[in-house]
């Protein structure tokens with residue numbers, strides 16, 4: 001993968017704008033502020049390729065990032081942001097559900113959770129939704145730099161227990177600050193494109 005060959009194909013507001021292509025897709029899901037855009041930036045050694053948001057939860061767009069003509073990474077707007085209206089939340093739900101259940105290009109979803117905390121109810125719903133539809137899922141626990149080492153195995157256990165984690169899925173402890181987990185994430189994700 002040539003990491004210098006990256007581009008934003010489209011910020012899609014609706015299904016009609018999903019790119020017509022055979023490229024495989026890897027989508028990123030997680031609550032608002034969990035670190036989805038930072039994950040993309042870290043994977044690609046960029047500071048500001050994927051937008052890290054100052055207005056969380058406001059973007060209702062699917063951003064399709066073309067990676068060296070090989071794969072699209074799809075940055076999905078975060079869930080669980082309190083200050084959105086019921087109508088916006090419903091629109092979000094329809095958009096994500098439509099994408100995850102209908103998109104034939106979709107190969108896997110990176111489901112991001114905050115390594116510091118128990119998964120939220122929405123985190124559990126997302127993980128169980130992906131399992132229900134047999135969508136391959138990689139759980140990435142973010143912000144590991146904010147968790148002292150002696151808590152790592154305990155936090156991982158709690159997260160896995162609350163998610164009802166399937167032991168055949170991959171679990172990656174990740175940090176955009178230290179790049180912890182980056183190599184592991186690459187070797188897992190490359191299997192999907």
Ligand code: GTP
Nearest residue numbers: 032033034035036037038052053056078143175176
């Ligand atoms: P939305 O686009 O609103 O859904 O948020 P997002 O999931 O894309 O989160 P984003 O990458 O914008 O990160 C949110 C905040 O968390 C930013 O201030 C980041 O700098 C910070 N952050 C993300 N990842 C890490 C990490 O690994 N360590 C630390 N310390 N901070 C992080």
Ligand code: MG
Nearest residue numbers: 036037051053
């Ligand atoms: Mg983002």
